[in-house]
Amino acid sequence: MGLAEKADWIKYVERAADYDFYHSWQYHSMATNGAPILFIYEEAGNFIALPLLERPIADTIYYDLHCVYGYSGPISNLKFDQQPDTLKDNFLNTFLAFLQQGKYVSVFSKLHPFFNQNELLKRTKGLYENGKTIAVDLQQTLEEQRKQYRGTTWEGIKKCRRLGYTLRESRKQEDIAAFTQLYQANMGRISATDFYLFDEAYFTQLIHSTEFDCKLVLVYLGDEIACGSVITLTNGIIQGHLIATNINHLKYSPAKFLIDEVSGLGRKWNMKYYHLGGGLGYKEDSLFEWKRGFSNLILDYYSWRYVANEPVYNQLVEKSGIDIQDTTDFFPLYRMTPQ
Known part of the structure; x- marks a missing residue:
């Protein structure tokens, strides 16, 4: 259908x-x-x-x-x-x-x-082991959760509290617009492809969904947005769908504060897990290690990469100029841009 x-x-x-x-x-x-x-x-x-x-x-x-x-x-x-x-x-x-x-x-x-x-x-055929993702178990107490934090993670959270950072939930259009600008600036900073450049209409649709519970949570210092995240709440799982930080606040890492605050709220919302996701391309990179600073709960992450018509698949790969033996983590190979 x-x-x-x-x-x-x-x-x-x-x-x-x-x-x-x-x-x-x-x-x-x-x-x-x-x-x-x-x-x-x-x-x-x-x-x-x-x-x-x-x-x-x-x-x-x-x-x-x-x-x-x-x-x-x-x-x-x-x-x-x-x-x-x-x-x-x-x-x-x-x-x-x-x-x-x-x-x-x-x-x-x-x-x-x-x-x-x-x-x-x-x-x-085609079950592929992609890597790992990180989740926070909200069924334990907040104190037990924080015992798993890396020392630098907890120090960063406490510093944000001392400096006066606060977290608010919002559905106001001006806040959705402000988050969109923040998110697009982040994507520009890391040279993300056009696919990841979601616009204000996209975020508005998500946050006002009637089919699932989606929230925009924003971290403020005074009147300035320091960090924000679009999260969803479905069947006991919070998904940290998208997150962005104001470049002027990067040195204080208010995203750490945001994750700790949302973890506390998640318990009030009767959620069981807060899924933070994995590294870039699901590699155990610096982003993965940053998320690893919050939790010992590491999940295996898989994708299904099934070739339904092997002769045609091979022809398309050959036509694209990609070596069929290429081990790059990309599927299907014929849609990869040759380097």
Whole structure:
């Protein structure tokens, strides 16, 4: 089904044993880099569904499928480790037949670190170990949580408190606009690709969503915004979706203060985890180490990289000028820009 079947899409997501806002109809409706579809297989009252974005492959009769920005992958009304083998096998067989009929060359989907989707997808080729992500366990006390903080992390948080930083939640349009400017300045500073340059309309849609709970939290020093984050609250999980810091406040790292404050609020919101994500490209880099300063809870992160039509995939890679043996962490290879 596509976006036109809004009510049905929402119904299947709500029936799922585990899902996140990344699976929602509204989040998919905001995607600009493909046509959203929700593939559903159903038998004996149980279902498995997989949301994806369809893209035509230029100058060919073929398409490929990839996922929205974030952690999606399959959902089901049953936990994946409780599904009958027949349901798993029938879903996969039906989906693979759908790929052949639809002239799809490849499928790329980032999996959700909390949902054990590997139980389903390990039955196929293409399950790829991407790296690690960091989460904060909000089911422990705040005191227990803070004992896991790296010394420099806790000192930075305390310094922000002494300097008078405060955190507020806002839905005001002027604050959404201010955060957008802050975020775009951050992306410009790190030379991010156009894909990551989300605009004010994007953030406005997210924060005013009726399908999921999305909040804009801002750290102020006096009247100046020092840092901000767009977070979502779904089924016990806070996702630190996007974060940005004012360059004038970088030396005080108010993002550390923000994470500590949101952790405290998360307990009031009855959340179980605060997912901070991983490093850049899910490598254990300086960003990963910064997040690691908050928690010992490290999750395995996987993606599904399935080649549905190997001869055509190889032809497309060859035509693109990329070496088929290239070990760069990029999929599908034929969409990578040659260096």
